[in-house]
Amino acid sequence: MKKVFERPKSMKKNIFHYCAGCGHSIAHRLIAEVIDELGIRGVLIGVLPAGCAVLAYNYFDVDMIEAQHGRGPATATGIKRALPDRVVFCYQGDGDLAAIGIAESFHAANRGENITVVFINNAVYGMTGGQMAPTSMLGQRTTTSPGGRKSLLDGYPIQVSEVFSLLPGTSYIERCTVNSPASILKAKKAIRKAFQCQIDGRGFSLVEILSPCPTNWKMTPIESCRWIDEVMSKTFPLGVIKDLPEIKKKGDKRHDG
Amino acid sequence: MNKVLMQGNRIIGEAAIRAGCRFYAGYPITPQNEIPEYMAERLPEVEGGVFIQSESEIAAIHMVIGASAAGVRAMTSSSSPGISLKQEGISSLAACELPAVIINMMRGGPGLGNISPSQGDYFQATRGGGHGGYRTIVLGPATVQEMADLTMDAFDLADQYRIPAMILADGMMGQMMEPVVFKEPKPRVYPESLMMRGAGEGKSKIIRGLILDPLEMEEHNWTLDRKYRVIAQSETRHEHYKTEDAELILVAYGTAARIAKGAIKRLREAGLRVGLFRPITLWPFPTNELREFAKKSENFLVFEMSTGQMLEDVRLALQGYARIGFHGRPGGVVPTPIELTNVVMHQYDRKGGVIEQYQ
Amino acid sequence: MMVKTLLSGFGGQGVLMMGHALAHGAMSAGYHVTYLPSYGAEVRGGTANCTIAVSNDEIASPIASEPDHLVVLNTPSLYTFQNRVARGGSLFLNSSIVSVESSRHDCRIYKIPASEIAEKIGNPRTANTIMMGAFLKVTGLVPSDIYLHSMEEVMGSKKKTIVEINRRAFAAGYDYLKESL
Numbered sequence: 162m163k164k165v166f167e168r169p170k171s172m173k174k175n176i177f178h179y180c181a182g183c184g185h186s187i188a189h190r191l192i193a194e195v196i197d198e199l200g201i202r203g204v205l206i207g208v209l210p211a212g213c214a215v216l217a218y219n220y221f222d223v224d225m226i227e228a229q230h231g232r233g234p235a236t237a238t239g240i241k242r243a244l245p246d247r248v249v250f251c252y253q254g255d256g257d258l259a260a261i262g263i264a265e266s267f268h269a270a271n272r273g274e275n276i277t278v279v280f281i282n283n284a285v286y287g288m289t290g291g292q293m294a295p296t297s298m299l300g301q302r303t304t305t306s307p308g309g310r311k312s313l314l315d316g317y318p319i320q321v322s323e324v325f326s327l328l329p330g331t332s333y334i335e336r337c338t339v340n341s342p343a344s345i346l347k348a349k350k351a352i353r354k355a356f357q358c359q360i361d362g363r364g365f366s367l368v369e370i371l372s373p374c375p376t377n378w379k380m381t382p383i384e385s386c387r388w389i390d391e392v393m394s395k396t397f398p399l400g401v402i403k404d405l406p407e408i409k410k411k412g413d414k415r416h417d418g
Numbered sequence: 419m420n421k422v423l424m425q426g427n428r429i430i431g432e433a434a435i436r437a438g439c440r441f442y443a444g445y446p447i448t449p450q451n452e453i454p455e456y457m458a459e460r461l462p463e464v465e466g467g468v469f470i471q472s473e474s475e476i477a478a479i480h481m482v483i484g485a486s487a488a489g490v491r492a493m494t495s496s497s498s499p500g501i502s503l504k505q506e507g508i509s510s511l512a513a514c515e516l517p518a519v520i521i522n523m524m525r526g527g528p529g530l531g532n533i534s535p536s537q538g539d540y541f542q543a544t545r546g547g548g549h550g551g552y553r554t555i556v557l558g559p560a561t562v563q564e565m566a567d568l569t570m571d572a573f574d575l576a577d578q579y580r581i582p583a584m585i586l587a588d589g590m591m592g593q594m595m596e597p598v599v600f601k602e603p604k605p606r607v608y609p610e611s612l613m614m615r616g617a618g619e620g621k622s623k624i625i626r627g628l629i630l631d632p633l634e635m636e637e638h639n640w641t642l643d644r645k646y647r648v649i650a651q652s653e654t655r656h657e658h659y660k661t662e663d664a665e666l667i668l669v670a671y672g673t674a675a676r677i678a679k680g681a682i683k684r685l686r687e688a689g690l691r692v693g694l695f696r697p698i699t700l701w702p703f704p705t706n707e708l709r710e711f712a713k714k715s716e717n718f719l720v721f722e723m724s725t726g727q728m729l730e731d732v733r734l735a736l737q738g739y740a741r742i743g744f745h746g747r748p749g750g751v752v753p754t755p756i757e758l759t760n761v762v763m764h765q766y767d768r769k770g771g772v773i774e775q776y777q
Numbered sequence: 778m779m780v781k782t783l784l785s786g787f788g789g790q791g792v793l794m795m796g797h798a799l800a801h802g803a804m805s806a807g808y809h810v811t812y813l814p815s816y817g818a819e820v821r822g823g824t825a826n827c828t829i830a831v832s833n834d835e836i837a838s839p840i841a842s843e844p845d846h847l848v849v850l851n852t853p854s855l856y857t858f859q860n861r862v863a864r865g866g867s868l869f870l871n872s873s874i875v876s877v878e879s880s881r882h883d884c885r886i887y888k889i890p891a892s893e894i895a896e897k898i899g900n901p902r903t904a905n906t907i908m909m910g911a912f913l914k915v916t917g918l919v920p921s922d923i924y925l926h927s928m929e930e931v932m933g934s935k936k937k938t939i940v941e942i943n944r945r946a947f948a949a950g951y952d953y954l955k956e957s958l
């Protein structure tokens with residue numbers, strides 16, 4: 162009999178602790194599949210965030226280090242600079258990347274660090290219980306925006322992918338989601354491309370994943386998937402946001418003299 | 419008397435607002451999330467109330483510096499890893515002699531640690547925590563009632579001495595509910611001349627931490643030090659419990675002191691005369707008060723949810739005056755009164771003396 | 778007197794509300810009381826539990842290493858906590874959901890088909906209140922009228938229908954068990 166579906170090799174045999182309908186587990190699996198397909202398990206180092214994914218080393222069977230909240234890209238920078246021939250990825254939530262760690266992320270991107278960031282945007286702080294994130298929608302009710310997010314007080318949802326795409330150091334940025342079989346396949350392609358980008362030495366790559374959080378959105382998993390289509394992706398449009406061609410060694414504008 | 423049953427974290431929020439706190443900035447971290455959540459709900463309801471969810475703890479403390487300079491009662495809260503991030507700002511508050519209240523609901527550490535109750539930040543809190551040599555007033559509540567009272571007092575003390583004041587509690591104190599009666603807040607005493615609100619027609623002010631001339635900086639250091647000595651002289655607080663006839667005195671603060679009280683009840687039932695000395699101000703530490711107890715008892719046992727931090731302050735107070743033992747459970751373990759009871763029973767005889775083999 | 782009760786179930790079954798109301802009732806009845814919920818990442822979307830300590834005296838630790846009573850609304854909670862209960866203590870099981878037997882033979886076991894009763898009353902969400910009815914009948918920890926008052930205060934619901942149905946649920950649980958301690 163032919164096996165058509167199995168656990169990726171780079172995934173441990175543990176049951177996810179994530180809530181029902183959470184997008185983290187899907188993202189984990191996609192990354193693991195890509196690691197297998199690219200055959201990079203042995204040269205890979207993952208950097209984990211403070212956030213719901215803080216225990217992801219229970220699931221990934223690869224080398225992983227846990228960073229302080231928001232400092233992942235700085236930690237990843239250190240690893241990659243010390244070991245330029247390894248593949249380094251950084252897994253981050255929206256609070257981690259776009260709030261407390263925006264400086265670290267922004268500057269890692271601006272330096273064009275040759276790392277890959279998988280950015281899980283669930284529009285809330287999941288782990289700490291559903292507080293407002295920098296990516297929360299306007300009007301979105303969270304435990305720290307009980308009356309709904311107001312631009313006047315809390316600013317606007319940050320479009321991390323668009324902002325980062327303006328930095329010359331970034332090479333490949335795509336926004337995806339994991340709310341349907343088709344979108345999951347697309348997300349996997351994007352993750353694969355981002356890792357390939359790093360392997361080819363093209364610089365900073367980032368995949369943003371709009372990810373359902375039914376527990377903190379106070380929705381059913383199905384409602385959450387719908388909300389991504391109907392609300393979230395209006396503010397965070399899906400698609401390839403930046404895809405620079407491979408660096409030509411000579412005369413490339415990205416190499417200042 | 420109007421008793422309410424509220425969670426410790428929320429009590430702190432309510433007490434702060436009643437004490438006139440009108441500015442709060444913070445960043446979510448367990449186990450204190452209910453403080454920002456409460457403030458997000460309540461502060462906009464009171465006149466002039468501002469709540470900001472900052473992008474990091476570093477940002478939060480610097481926002482508090484701004485609000486405090488502007489003359490508003492301001493507070494931030496966090497738990498251990500976030501408090502580490504705030505140290506830069508706390509040092510600035512101390513340097514600029516600005517009042518502010520900082521809440522630390524300690525969790526197990528070091529590093530990212532865990533989210534269980536712990537007392538591992540005592541050194542950080544009582545030694546200033548940041549760079550440059552300074553002090554913060556540190557209050558260690560042991561009941562939810564005390565969280566309310568001490569939060570209010572923290573604002574008064576911060577204003578009176580123009581100093582950051584910290585509430586050092588832990589995840590359990592923050593999460594648990596206990597009945598509380600709010601006391602009447604005192605009216606604020608803080609001269610308008612200290613508030614930075616635009617010079618208008620008058621002289622302009624500066625608030626600064628940068629003092630390039632070493633002699634001038636030295637003078638500033640001594641000025642701060644004189645202030646700290648006044649505080650150390652006049653603001654110590656402690657509680658003692660069943661110490662009149664005690665042959666052995668436990669020394670514990672916060673959650674550990676609660677547990678110690680439970681153990682003392684059991685020990686007394688078993689015929690051991692044990693009492694408790696509980697520092698309420700952790701800085702200034704009630705050194706002289708504790709030393710007085712060495713006249714009554716020769717034996718002291720420090721009990722902390724750490725590997726022994728307050729222990730050093732107890733040694734400074736009692737070394738040469740009494741025998742000092744220690745029992746600690748770091749890492750987020752909350753020991754039971756029974757455990758502590760057994761520790762005492764196994765190590766001390768009926769006269770509170772150390773059983774020989776332990777000496 | 779010092780009585781520690783541990784309540785446990787899935788998130789969303791109203792476990793924390795039930796405990797909060799019990800603690801509030803104990804306060805209103807003039808006791809010292811502490812309420813301590815489980816917290817943090819482990820409770821998101823998963824299980825919820827809380828401990829209520831009631832005493833005539835100051836309470837040292839709000840944690841129960843050996844609770845006197847255990848109220849469980851789902852099977853995992855029974856597995857997790859049954860062996861903690863003090864010898865001679867009591868276990869209250871929502872037998873509509875907890876289908877397995879407790880392994881404790883030195884404790885009193887009370888089985889209340891709370892979810893079925895709730896269904897009959899017309900609101901499946903009142904299973905927690907039914908459990909509290911049975912719990913207070915047996916333990917008498919807080920007088921019923923005080924508890925009901927506290928429950929309404931904690932629910933904060935001004936809606937007559939909700940108050941009514943919970944009162945009926947409480948009575949149904951209270952009457953389900955014949956015996957009291």
Ligand SMILES: Cc1ncc(C[n+]2csc(CCOP(=O)(O)OP(=O)(O)O)c2C)c(N)n1
Pocket residue numbers: 210211212213214229230253254255256257258281283285286287288289294445446447448475499500503530
């Ligand atoms: C310095 C510091 N501050 C706060 C925290 C608490 N904390 C842990 S995870 C988290 C937010 C997680 O949100 P996000 O990055 O969006 O990830 P998610 O949990 O939603 O996956 C916070 C505030 C911490 N660990 N360290």
